[in-house]
Amino acid sequence: MAETEGGAVTRRKRPVQRLLSANHSPPEPEKPRREAELRCHRIQESLLSSASGFSNYRGVLNWCVIMLVLGNARLFLENIIKYGILVDPIQVVSLFLKDPYSWPSLCLVLASNIFILGSLQLERRLASGGVPERVGLFLYTIILSSILCIPVLVVFTVPSITPVGAVFALSVYTILFLKLFSYKDVNLWCRERRRTQVRALGRTQSVPLIQRSSGDAGKQSGVMYPGNLSHRDIYYFMFAPTLCYELNFPRSSRIRKRFLLRRLVEMLFIMQLLVGLIQQWMVPAIQNSMKPFRDMDYSRIIERLLKLAVPNHLIWLIFFYWFFHSSMNFVAELLRFGDREFYRDWWNSETVTYFWQNWNIPVHKWCIRHFYKPMMKCGVPKWAAQTAVFFASAFFHEYLVSVPLKMFRLWAFMGMMSQIPLAWFVGRFLRGNYGNAAVWISLIIGQPVAVLMYVHDYYILNYGISS
Template identity: 35%
Template sequence: MAVSKNPETLAPDQEPSNASDLRRRPASSSSAAASPAVPDSSSRTSPSITENWTAALDGDSGAGAVGNDDLKERIGEANDLGEKKKASSGDKVGRGEVPVGFVDRPSAPVHVRVVESPLSSDTIFQQSHAGLVNLCVVILIAVNSRLIIENLMKYGLLIGSGFFFSSRLLRDWPLLICSLTLPVFPLGAYMVEKLAYRKFISEPVVVSLHVILIIATIMYPVFVILRCNSTVLSGLNLMLFASSVCLKLVSYAHANYDLRSSSNSIDKGTSYLNLYKSQGVSFKSLVYFIMAPTLCYQPSYPRTTCIRKGWVICQLVKLVIFTGVMGFIIEQYIDPIIKNSQHPLKGNVLNAMERILKLSIPTLYVWLCLFYCTFHLWLNILAELLHFGDREFYKDWWNAKTIEEYWRMWNMPVHKWMLRHVYLPCIRNGIPKGAAMVISFSISAIFHELCIGIPCHIFKLWAFIGIMFQVPLVILTKYLQNKFKNAMVGNMIFWFFFSIYGQPMCILLYYHDVMNRKVRTE
């Protein structure tokens, strides 16, 4: 591109009316310059200069230089910014003397606007970090692959046939009988409600009979587990099933009591009340409720129209795969770590901290797999087979900023039950919100202790204390969230208390107590 040795100059009074005048002029035949101008105090980029650069870019002869498009775009943005600021300030200062034909030369301007760095504090959250997320995923895969290889080289394959089937399970046949006879208690609750609907028994008698049935539902498996000295896994499964039936019976009794007492006060057009009046106490509704993936009773539920058989098979395959992944992590990582550890409340504090931190990652993986298998796979499979429509079994608890948000989102069936049958009744009876929250956590702590302590044959209340410890954590995390005003900080605090410290500590406590009990009994 040739440059004239005698470039033209554009005085302020000879300024083109618009940028198109300059675009029509070949850069090879003319250059523009002007007398020195006073810089615009309201803008760090001169709009007149950028207009001349744009004109030179558009008027350049030849095939066009590589990189001109990007420079045009930057010049255009700077020009727009400068024009806006110049219009607002009413500045009429003339343009500077700028050679038009130098945009493709080594002296071409490349710095034409004020721009912050992508990682600066003002723009870091406006950038896309998808590439960094991909990098973290690649690093995570690489690090975990190395750990798997290192573990296999150190311990070998520890999973044996006993993981899938053990002769000890045959000694737990009383627990199987107990689980098969538990539906007797819902049948008793149905008979009580049938008598109450026909007004054969008074309301105090109805309440007393339901209380007896609910207590018997949870105490019956406790008695069987303690008498049979069952394995931890068998006892855990039975206690989870019994706790589910117990909560369902509470909801069944409470909901039917509310329907009976409200039959004269609720609007006559209420669908549930009309269904209750027309059908009464339906045995079919009770059977569906006991089998459905919900803890809250109502006479009818939203239903789907068909069963997706292919989808069900796919979910079952995923369930088998992730169950195997959990078994691999438990046998290859968690079991060796806790066997080589000391009781966390005894011995060296640094050793206990090291074991807790080492145990936190595999424990977190197992917990995530357990959550996925239970709340996403199993409950959705059950809902699909039963045409159950409401499948909000969890929310995005992984984004929780406080412990309170986590407990509201991670287990929706229990949360809805607690809200409907514990928290809101407390509020309606004048109990303060703080006290109602403590009552809710207390009930949750009791069931956690029953489901963990009873199968382990340990009665040191570690699970109860761990759940009740959530109450001050709720207050603390809410305070920190309000103080920092940052969702990321609150989410990081939640993950620390939940996965890095809480779960590994509970596992170590129960494991060593179970091992000590075995030593004493043997």
């Protein structure tokens, strides 16, 4: 009975075991699992090594920004405690005007319309054949030379013009020089192309004043040479945020009012911020640097230089954003100017050449189009053409500093020309992050050196050694 019952019990348990075996898989072999537990290492690089391929440093970037804000906040608080509030918006007006009844800088800017209208009339005579090309080139040489020379004469002969007002006027005339140079070249290329077409046809070809491109009604109409020789066209080019002339600029479909308002608010706020930082931070640092320069105390000079480097570089970065992003985008949006590439990623520059090619796109395009490529077509070696571009840039840097200060020290010129050997050294011996660090160091240290040299010489020249 027990056996029968035991057998019955045994027979009743077997279906249960089969059910459990169906629901649960058999245990895995323990040997592979034990080997996986024994091995916990593999060949790999540390994250901070370049060979690791890791690129997500967002946390480090946030940390750098926080440390930068805290460090500058401490310096700014120390400045307030030491000097008090130095910000005075009314003082800015005196930088432009000595005599409230005299506006020499503004009058000089308004007088630039003479050169604009003169260039337009000359182009019309050249298009109609009333003026030969050689005579037109001679007259353009006079116009462009006068644009650079007349402001210099005004600055040195009119005592009421201030250095800041002179910088503003000379900047306008420098932009005018570059724009009219491009205007001359493009119209010359149009005349040459038209003469080529006439010779190819073998007969006289009359070109309509304005010829519009065929297409849908919604598409923009194109203007053909010489239909571009109008007051509206040349003044649009004068105000457009570009230095390179075209007969038909790319245009946006409409004016975005919210975008325009944001840029306007940025312009007004950042302008006040720049004025405040210069008055509160830069001016005391520069004034405290005069005595070490006078005493030739080199250790103190280096200390003052490094102290000045922080506010100078911060102000330069803020100015870059104000001018190249806020201001130029505001003007472009107002004029519906389509090309908004005013700068590229210059902050990633691993070579000095890359920085100068990408931080100021309007000037870079002008140099390539009207200076570098024409020299290359004439057979000038590449290195000589690049050196000539740096030389021209150095001339205009010195022109915009020495003339307003009424002294010639060539610090800006030598600073620009020193970029040539620096570019060779960085491109030859430094790569990647090391090259980028070298570019940043040259920007942070180079500018304060030039500022201190000019301010020191200006004070010595105008106020004497005792000041």
